[in-house]
Amino acid sequence: MAGYFLELISGAQSLIAGFGVTLRALLSPVVTVQYPREKCPVGKGYRGHPHLIVEDETGRPKCIACGSCMRQCPSQCFTVKGEKKEGDKRKYPTVFQLDFSRCSLCGTCRDICPVAAIEYCDLYGIAGFTREEFHYDLLADLPGRAETGVNPAAQEEKQLAGDI
Amino acid sequence: MSQTAAKAIHYRYFLNLGPQHPSTHGVLRLVIGMYGEYVLSIEPVIGYGHRMHEKMAESKPWPMFLPNTARMDYASPLPHQHAYVSAIEKMTGIQAPERAEYLRVITSELSRISSHLLWLGAFLLDLGAFTPVLYSFDDREYILDILENLTGSRITHCYYRVGGVLYDVDGTFVGKVREFITRLHSRFSMYKKLVEGNIIFLKRVKDIGVLPLDMARRYGATGPVLRGSGIAYDIRKAAPYSMYPKLDFDIPTGETGDCLDRYVVRIKEMEQSLRIIEQALDKMPAGEVMAKVPKKLALPPGDISFSTEGARGEVTYYLVGDGSEVPYRLKVRSPCFSNLSLLQELCEGMLLADLIATMGSLDLVIPEIDR
Amino acid sequence: MEPIINIPVEILRPLLAAAVAIGFVFANATVMGYLERKLAGHFQRRLGPMEVGFHGILQMPVDGIKLIGKQLIAPDNVAGALYYLAPLIALAPVSLPFIVIPFSPGLQAIDMDIGLIFILAMISFNTIAVFLAGWSSNNNYSMIGAMRSVAQNISYEIPILLSLLAIALMTNSFSMRQIVESQRGYWFIMLQPLAFVIFFISALAETNRAPFDLPEAESELTAGFHTEYSGITFSLFMIAEYTYMFLNCSIATAVFLGGWKGIPLPFGEYTGCIWFFAKAYFLMFVIIWCRWTFPRVRFDQLMNFSWKYMIPFSLVNLCLTAIGVKLWQAIF
Numbered sequence: 001m002a003g004y005f006l007e008l009i010s011g012a013q014s015l016i017a018g019f020g021v022t023l024r025a026l027l028s029p030v031v032t033v034q035y036p037r038e039k040c041p042v043g044k045g046y047r048g049h050p051h052l053i054v055e056d057e058t059g060r061p062k063c064i065a066c067g068s069c070m071r072q073c074p075s076q077c078f079t080v081k082g083e084k085k086e087g088d089k090r091k092y093p094t095v096f097q098l099d100f101s102r103c104s105l106c107g108t109c110r111d112i113c114p115v116a117a118i119e120y121c122d123l124y125g126i127a128g129f130t131r132e133e134f135h136y137d138l139l140a141d142l143p144g145r146a147e148t149g150v151n152p153a154a155q156e157e158k159q160l161a162g163d164i
Numbered sequence: 165m166s167q168t169a170a171k172a173i174h175y176r177y178f179l180n181l182g183p184q185h186p187s188t189h190g191v192l193r194l195v196i197g198m199y200g201e202y203v204l205s206i207e208p209v210i211g212y213g214h215r216m217h218e219k220m221a222e223s224k225p226w227p228m229f230l231p232n233t234a235r236m237d238y239a240s241p242l243p244h245q246h247a248y249v250s251a252i253e254k255m256t257g258i259q260a261p262e263r264a265e266y267l268r269v270i271t272s273e274l275s276r277i278s279s280h281l282l283w284l285g286a287f288l289l290d291l292g293a294f295t296p297v298l299y300s301f302d303d304r305e306y307i308l309d310i311l312e313n314l315t316g317s318r319i320t321h322c323y324y325r326v327g328g329v330l331y332d333v334d335g336t337f338v339g340k341v342r343e344f345i346t347r348l349h350s351r352f353s354m355y356k357k358l359v360e361g362n363i364i365f366l367k368r369v370k371d372i373g374v375l376p377l378d379m380a381r382r383y384g385a386t387g388p389v390l391r392g393s394g395i396a397y398d399i400r401k402a403a404p405y406s407m408y409p410k411l412d413f414d415i416p417t418g419e420t421g422d423c424l425d426r427y428v429v430r431i432k433e434m435e436q437s438l439r440i441i442e443q444a445l446d447k448m449p450a451g452e453v454m455a456k457v458p459k460k461l462a463l464p465p466g467d468i469s470f471s472t473e474g475a476r477g478e479v480t481y482y483l484v485g486d487g488s489e490v491p492y493r494l495k496v497r498s499p500c501f502s503n504l505s506l507l508q509e510l511c512e513g514m515l516l517a518d519l520i521a522t523m524g525s526l527d528l529v530i531p532e533i534d535r
Numbered sequence: 536m537e538p539i540i541n542i543p544v545e546i547l548r549p550l551l552a553a554a555v556a557i558g559f560v561f562a563n564a565t566v567m568g569y570l571e572r573k574l575a576g577h578f579q580r581r582l583g584p585m586e587v588g589f590h591g592i593l594q595m596p597v598d599g600i601k602l603i604g605k606q607l608i609a610p611d612n613v614a615g616a617l618y619y620l621a622p623l624i625a626l627a628p629v630s631l632p633f634i635v636i637p638f639s640p641g642l643q644a645i646d647m648d649i650g651l652i653f654i655l656a657m658i659s660f661n662t663i664a665v666f667l668a669g670w671s672s673n674n675n676y677s678m679i680g681a682m683r684s685v686a687q688n689i690s691y692e693i694p695i696l697l698s699l700l701a702i703a704l705m706t707n708s709f710s711m712r713q714i715v716e717s718q719r720g721y722w723f724i725m726l727q728p729l730a731f732v733i734f735f736i737s738a739l740a741e742t743n744r745a746p747f748d749l750p751e752a753e754s755e756l757t758a759g760f761h762t763e764y765s766g767i768t769f770s771l772f773m774i775a776e777y778t779y780m781f782l783n784c785s786i787a788t789a790v791f792l793g794g795w796k797g798i799p800l801p802f803g804e805y806t807g808c809i810w811f812f813a814k815a816y817f818l819m820f821v822i823i824w825c826r827w828t829f830p831r832v833r834f835d836q837l838m839n840f841s842w843k844y845m846i847p848f849s850l851v852n853l854c855l856t857a858i859g860v861k862l863w864q865a866i867f
Contacts, residue, residue, distance in 0.1 A: 008844065011363035015829065021358040022295060022578050022828045031302050032581040043309065045331070047316040074228035106231035106322040107330070120316065179675045201679070201834060292745060292831025298579040364746055364829050367836050516679070517749075517833045 047105045048123035050098060052138050053116070061139070062117035065093040069109035069118060075102040078109070093139060100126075101134040172199040179516075183212050189286060190530025192504075196519070203514045208504055213534035221494035226252060226463060227326075229494070234320040236496065237532040240279035240475035241321055242272045244496075247481040249324045250405060251470035255463060255485060256326075260455055264328035265407045266448040270341070271311065271323065272472075273437040273444075277348070278307040279475035280430045283527045287427070288359060290524040291368050296359055303351055306344045310337065326461065328454035338445055345438050352431070360427070369423035373522030375510060376421065383506035386499050387477025388429045389526055393421030399473040411443050423525040430527075462489050476500050476527050498532045549634070552644035556633035560626075563781050564774040565595040571823050578827040605766030613763070614671035621671060622764065622771035625664035628657045629778040636785050637711045639795040639807030650711040651699060654786060658741065661779055662688040665743070665750060668772070669760035680759030683834055684743060684750035690841040691740040697849035698730040698737070701856040702790050715794035722793040729852050731791045733845055735818070738783035740837070742776060745826035749834055784818040785811070792818075 033040050052061040065082020081095040109118050128134055181194040191212035197204040217236060221229045233248045234241035246268055253260060260268075281304045285297030308318040314337060315323040315330070323330050359365055375385070380393045390397055396415040400408045416432035418425025463485030471480040477499025484493040503526045511519050542550075569584070569592065576583025584591025609618060635650035637643045647653055662685055669681020703709055705726070706717045724731045740747040751759035761772050788794060792814045795807030832840070 007363075014361045014363045017357045018362050018828050019824065021354055022824065025295070025299070025580055026574070026577050028580060030577070030580050030582050031305075034582070034585070043313040043316075045313050045316040072227065074224060074231055104231045104320070105317060107316065108227065108230075108322075111325075111330070177675060179679075288830060292748070293829060294575070295579050295827050298581065302580065358828075362829065364832055368830060368833055515833065515835065517831075 042122045042124060046120070046122050046124070047107070048121040049100050049103065049126060049136065050109055050118050050138070051121045052093075052096065053119050060092060061096075062115050063093045063096065063113075064115055064117070065091045065096075066114065068112045068114065072108050072112045074106060074108060075104055077102045096138045098136045098138055099134065100136055101131055172202075172204060175199055176204055189528050190533075192528070192530045192533075196516075198516065201515050201517075203511050203516060203519050206508055206511055206519070208507065210504075210530065210533050213531045215531075215535065217535045218494050218496065221491055223490070225489035226461075226491055227489075229491075230325070231320065231322050234317075234322060235531075236498070236535055237474060237476065237479075237500075237529050238319050239282050239529050240275045241319065242268075242275040242323070243472045243474040243479050244481075245321070245324045246272055246406070247470050247472040247479050249326050250472070251468050251481045251483045252326045252461075252463065254470060255466070255468045255483065256461060258327050258455055258457060258461075260328045261452045262407070262449050263332075263451040264453045264455075266444050267329050267333065267453065268324060269407045269411070270441050270444045270448075271314070271321075271329075273441050274307050274311060274341070275321075276475045277434050277437050278304050280434050281307075283430065283475075284355070284359075287524040287527075288365075290520050291365065293359070293365070296355070299351075299354070299358075303348060306340075306347065310340050310344065313337070313340075325454065325457075327457040328452070330454075332453045341441060341445060345442060348434070348438060352435070355431070360431075366424065368517070368521055369427060369525070371420070372423045372518050373510060373514070373525060374420055374422045375506070379506060379509060380421070383509075384502040385477070385506055386502065387474070387527075388426050388433065389477065389503050389506075391415065392418035392426035392429050394419060399471050399478050403471060405470070405472060407444065410447065411440050413440050413443075423521055426525045426527075460489065462487060463491060471497075474499060476529065476532070477503065496535060498535065500526075500528045500530070501533045504528055504533060549644060552634055553630070556630040556644075559633060560630050560774065560778050564777045565599070567777040567780070567819065568595045568598070568773070570819075571826075574820070574823050575827050578824070599770065602770045603767050607768060608765050610673060610763055612673045614673065617667055617671040618763075619768070621664050621668035622768045622775075624660060624667060625775040626771045626778075628660040629775050629782070632657045632782050635711055636782075637715050637789055637794055638811050639805055641804035642808050643712060646710055646712045648708065648710045651703065651709040651714070651786070651790075654711075654782060655696065655699070658779055658782055659688070659692060661741070661743075661775070664772075664775070665760050668764065669750075672760070672763040674763055677760050677762050680750040680762075684760060686834075687740055687743070687747065687749065687837060690838055691737040691845070694733050694737040694841065694845035694849045695741065697846070697853055698727075698734040699786075699790060701727055701730045701849075701853050704853070704856050704860055711789055711794075715789050715796070718793045718796060722791065722796075724791040727791065727852070727856070729848060730856075731787065733849050733852070734787060734791070735821075737841075737845060738780075738787065739822060739825060740841070742779045742783060744776075744780065744822055746829040746832050747837055748826075748831060749837065780819060780822060781815065784815045784822070787818055788814040 052063055054060065055062050063080075063082070065080055067080050070076075070078040070080045077099045079095060079097040079099075080093055082091045082093040084091045105120075107120075110116075110120065126134075176197050176199055179196045179198050181192075181196060183191040183193045185192075193209040193212065195207040195209065197206070215235075217232050220232055229248070230245065233245045237244055252258075281300040285300040288296040311321060312318045314333060315321040375389065375393050377393050377395065380390050380395075385393075386397070394417055396417045398415045399405070400413075401415055413436045416429050416436065418429050463483070465485055465487045467482065467484040469480055469482040471478050473479070478497070479499060480497035482493075482495040482497070483491055486492040507523060507526065510522065514522070572594070573583040573591070584594040587593045587597050632654040634644040635647050635653055637646075665684040665688075666681045669677040669679075669684070672678075702714065702723055705723070706714050708714065739745075743750050749759075751761060761769055764772065788811060794814075795811045797807075797810035797813075800806040800809065
């Protein structure tokens with residue numbers, strides 16, 4: 001008999017304690033970020049999509065077209081062809097294509113590159129309507145910049161955000 | 165057959181907790197034979213998420229399998245990766261530097277805490293409480309941000325390598341982790357008030373789904389499911405690996421093996437993990453994070469098995485090498501597979517609501533079962 | 536000037552009341568749906584709907600338009616007309632009780648002398664509608680939801696009736712207007728706190744709201760009795776649920792919290808309804824608060840709670856009230 005009433009009283013107390021927790025949450029500020037009106041800062045190690053790094057002096061890619069990334073990629077994303085033209089000191093890539101729809105962002109290409117020529121950019125709004133939009137030509141947009149990707153939708157988003 | 169049993173079979177109907185269901189955590193199908201609200205028998209049907217990870221391991225050189233290890237159990241991926249790289253290191257005789265091993269321990273424990281927080285939210289969602297899941301996801305965001313700054317991914321990390329870890333950490337990382345430890349310590353009292361003390365929650369989980377010790381042993385249950393029934397079996401103490409012998413922590417156990425015990429065990433495990441992380445941060449020496457590993461490392465002929473303690477139980481990677489870079493066979497022992505198989509015997513005679521609570525307390529991640 | 540159509544006042548007044556009642560049902564569902572989603576958001580430390588309209592105010596009308604536009608998919612073997620009848624049975628009786636609720640001294644359509652019983656009778660149609668929905672859906676999940684709902688509703692009708700009976704003993708009438716007017720200088724909650732608590736918890740269970748929302752337990756039964764309903768039929772159940780919530784809260788307001796009584800406002804005959812709505816919507820806020828705080832009870836625990844806790848306490852309350860009323864009459 002005493003247990004009946006004790007359980008009732010302790011149960012009611014626990015329910016009121018639960019009410020207190022949610023009331024405090026109701027009166028606290030929200031913890032969410034209102035994307036796309038506010039944006040989160042991108043972490044410094046964030047992996048967008050792989051892109052080529054340019055040499056500062058010449059503006060040409062550091063890549064020596066050895067094909068290691070092509071061979072080591074677990075998902076076979078890359079197509080790399082290169083040749084050493086007249087007057088060049090080394091091989092430069094002539095074709096460098098990335099099928100980003102297969103990429104798993106594992107970092108193998110970046111780790112295996114002997115000259116540290118491939119790196120992840122920090123684009124996060126990468127979206128498209130067709131598969132072909134994710135077949136990037138990494139040589140196409142090189143001269144003069146090394147950060148933004150070649151995805152037209154992402155370029156547009158950066159323009160809208162006033163970043164470029 | 166007794167009269168009630170005959171009546172039950174006569175009126176039995178089958179309820180399909182189908183592949184798409186809010187409470188099976190993944191794509192699991194349970195064909196439940198029911199009599200009224202009572203469960204007579206269940207038949208789990210798995211395989212809806214089979215992605216042939218082990219076949220992929222057999223057809224590619226071993227470095228290419230690293231991204232896969234994080235995708236099997238995506239709630240706590242790093243213990244899986246730890247098992248894989250440690251197996252290869254043991255097989256080839258490579259020793260990772262001490263700093264790298266400490267970093268592996270810290271990140272694995274962070275992964276474990278993140279998995280338990282996810283489980284807490286999902287378990288309460290199964291029971292019908294819609295708010296604690298968002299509170300636990302709020303806490304989990306801190307861990308995911310820390311790991312994103314370090315490894316580049318929030319969930320599918322590819323951070324460990326054979327011979328060490330990929331990146332070193334700096335003071336910002338250490339500061340953020342210590343901040344997180346303080347924050348999580350202050351949140352436990354809120355969870356106690358909202359969840360553990362709540363009489364409705366207690367009535368739903370106390371003395372529900374009692375797992376007797378011999379049943380747990382017969383089915384090979386590991387992890388919090390086994391520890392809730394009373395045995396303090398943890399790979400980190402039973403067959404210590406990495407830096408765990410140098411760290412001081414307890415193994416929490418329950419007494420009766422009901423859902424409440426499994427809940428309390430996981431909360432206490434989170435507290436112990438915070439303790440481990442603090443000690444590891446204090447004891448971590450300066451130095452290299454990557455040992456010298458040859459460019460092309462062939463796996464010697466022979467086999468090896470390496471076990472780590474994942475958030476759900478004992479994760480074992482069994483690797484057979486044949487002298488080339490491509491493994492001959494890789495077998496992953498998934499702890500959820502053994503934990504799920506005991507549900508068939510455990511659930512006879514339960515109410516449907518109790519079955520949902522018990523299944524939630526087993527902490528299943530179906531893609532890990534299906535691999 | 537001659538009126539074009541000569542409608543006698545005795546017919547015009549109920550017609551106007553009916554139109555206002557039906558309009559209020561949909562307006563209430565809109566406001567309550569919005570409030571529920573916003574409050575749910577803030578309890579969970581997020582914002583809730585923000586996109587459609589200023590802070591999401593237009594979310595519910597837009598959702599209503601979307602639901603009306605959806606295809607009504609009925610599975611093959613549903614029990615014909617009953618499948619489509621169930622949401623109508625849920626919604627049709629819901630506007631009738633508005634006729635007797637005393638919003639303010641001048642804003643009550645008809646003051647029946649069995650007003651309280653009339654409202655309770657209309658509210659109990661919910662049981663039949665939910666059961667029909669679950670049974671005619673030809674789906675195991677829905678059937679379980681329907682069975683649970685019937686047992687739950689029948690068990691919790693009794694504490695509701697017993698706790699309100701205690702008030703009827705005190706006021707000696709079932710007329711809503713008389714009950715409100717007899718709370719002179721004090722509210723009945725001060726005399727009958729136990730009856731209020733029992734009534735409130737039983738009202739939660741009657742309207743299938745958490746923590747008693749087993750008939751539509753999302754995580755166990757996908758969607759319970761309304762699994763097979765899509766589009767407007769589903770939203771009719773939701774509108775009915777919100778209106779039953781409002782009806783239960785307005786009974787609680789009128790009977791326990793003094794109805795339209797409060798600090799006197801100008802045009803007191805008609806502005807008493809502001810106090811009425813404030814109290815009723817405060818109770819609805821508490822109902823929403825309950826939903827987002829507590830987990831769900833198990834089915835047998837729910838039945839235990841009703842038969843072993845609610846009913847004994849309400850019977851004891853009734854006996855004590857009877858003794859108290861007789862003593863009061865004997866002394867004064």
